[in-house]
Amino acid sequence: MKAITISDVAKQANVSKSTVSQYLNKRYDYMSEKTKERIRQAIEELGYQPNIVARSLKQKSTSTIGVIVANILHAFSTQVIRAIEDICNEQGFHIIVCNADDEPEKEKNYIEMLIAKQVDGLIIFPTGGNIDLYKSLMKRKYPLVFFDRVVEEIPASTIMLNNEKAIKMAVDHLVDKGYEQIGIMTTSISRHVTPRIERINGYKKALQENNLDFNEEYISTLDLHHIQQGLKEMLSLECPPQAIIAGNDLTLMEILKFTKENKVSIPEDLAIIGIDDVSFASFFTPQLTTIAQPTFDMGKRAAELLLNKIKDPEYQEKTTVYRFEPELVIRNSC
The missing domain is CATH 1.10.260.40 (lambda repressor-like DNA-binding domains)
Structure with a gap:
């Protein structure tokens, strides 16, 4: 034909x-x-x-960007992707989404594959494990935006939540409710993932500001499949916490599974507050108090920033790290 x-x-x-x-x-x-x-x-x-390929060669643009998320199972990731896609669609761009599973080698392969496909720019939730590759992209002035994680050696544009403020809001709310023995659980910090580190540090500062004693046994940072066992051990302490802050949505789900399977009543036996306003928070029983991230605004800013860099290679930013403010959503779990 x-x-x-x-x-x-x-x-x-x-x-x-x-x-x-x-x-x-x-x-x-x-x-x-x-x-x-x-x-x-x-x-x-x-x-x-x-002929998209021919048009791309002529215009020196594929009108496509790559988005590499750390873990697509996070509700936060999918909400951000939706916002990025909305903005790109409005401006005639397409997106290719890749899931790195927090593995540096997988991330490296995706970066190289997307560049080979001549995408015009990248939004990356960086593992932090490919410093030389990030530096190479920066040296070439390749349009790049980091999301949710700071890589100290790389002065890339970075979209972040004000993580310490988010945890302070959680601690302050629990203290206002009369809780003094407050624990925090999150996924592993072995790879120094920025939000997890900042939330742990923010937790320690918030306890101090509220004149509460710091108990190392009330902090748990584990691989996801060990969260339930970690909670069991924490609740078995001679003086267990009265309340738990879940550092992200996947941790929250593991905590909720444990409470259901072990008939732990919320908030009578254990108060819970989660970082990330998960979709089921308002219809879980009891409804879950959460700290919400402005995911749409964050994703929108990342997309706009990257598209500005693509359209104008000399685009000048006012800052490198863009911090967004959290919101306390009060319900019934604490």
């Missing part, structure tokens, strides 16, 4: 090739409605599909 070309469309619509090209690139400010309709009908009747 003969491939339909832009020349075939132009002939069918009785216009020039350049007019069809302008239509395809949505540059039809001075094009009459009749002309646009003829071109649209010609494209539909002929079944014409633009």
